Amino acid sequence: MKRFAVVLLSVLLVLLPGCTKPVTESGVQSTESGTAESTDTSLAEKTDDSSAQAQSGHVEKTLSSGVKVDAGVYVPESMQQQNLPEMQGTGQEIDFEKIKEIFCAGKKITEETEGSYPPDMPGALTEAEKHLSTEDGDYLLVGCGNSFFYTAARDTQDTSNLELYKTGKDLDFATIAEADEEIRKVAEELGISVGDSVCYTIDTSSMPHYIFQYDLLVNGMPLGKFDGGSYSDNVFTPGTYLTAVLDEDGIRHFDVSYVLKETETGDAQRVLTLDEALDKVDEKYNSIIMEGDYYINDIQMAYMPIKTDDAGIVRLIPVWYFQTTHQILLPDKSGTGEIMLPQSGYILINALDGTELLHSNGEI
Secondary structure, three states, X not given: OHHHHHHHHHHHHHXXXXXXXXXXXXXXXXXXXXOHHHHHHHHHOOOOOHHHOOOOEEEEEEOOOOOEEEEEEEOOHHHOOOEEEEEEEEEOOOOHHHHHHHHHOOOOEEEEEEEEOOOOOOOOOOOEEEEEEEOOOOEEEEEOOOEEEEEOOOOOOOOOOHHHHOXXXXXXXXXXXXXXXXXXXXXXXXXXXXXXXXXXXXXXXXXXXXXXXXEEEEOOEEEOOOOOOOOOOOOEOOOOOEEEEEEOOEEEEEEEOOOEEEEEEEEEEEOOOHHHHHHHHHHHHHOOOOOOXXXXXXXXXXXXXXXXXXXOOEEEEEEXXXXXXXXXXXXXXXXXXXXXXXXXEEEEEEOOOOOEOOOOOOOO
């Protein structure tokens, strides 16, 4: 899967530079500035009426450890419940021939190759990696049986901050709703279940286009779109999402990093409230000697896949995700002064038992 990951990363770096928070505040209903106490109370309330569990909002407070929280909060509607189950899952196979039919129909294929490698992604279905190129410059890559991306040789927009393009503006060739419907039809045809989406309208390019990012669902629950990493004992797998780009000629980019299906669902267990999860984060920082300033600037809830002893099976655990920034003074290159450098990272708290899911976490 390493070759697949490298190619996928290179394309995303072209399409989505500076987009470190693909779903930051997606669907968040920001509240007006008020006291932290009143905001936290509304976020922590749990009732049997799911409509009353309006957990999307904004939190601003300082923890006892000194960590400053100024963050949008996004909890998908399906996860606004008192109790959630842990699940097991495995890879969901995507039909290579169907992908070719959808994206490469009528095009002259100039190269089609297949390789084999030991898959290092939990839930992988196969060791096969398939590549396809067309005379028009299209490229298709399928790996592990449940991951693929397609890209067409057309103009791309190098955006420095995608959040600037979350304007809700429609383009001339199609409205956002029409473009969204077209992409969802393709996902449905491939048997991929998607949930909420975020749309970025790129109208400064020589070829205006939309960039969409979608939740991938397992048993109706969203997998985390936030970037992953690796645990120190190699038990972590990355979050996942579907990215699609559409212009007046149709879909020119479509990638799915990790499609899973549920195989077993456990008993529903009580979910930590946001306040309780923040307490766990506070305990973490109270146990270390802190240098510099620490901030939490994004909070989300989603399911995270974690591999098991069985290479084909993953655990799916609901987590609270806290995006963090650490600002610290370091010596400058000359050695005569100091420079303030931010270090980005994240904390994952198991929403069922409150344990932290440890991982390698950011670099300066």
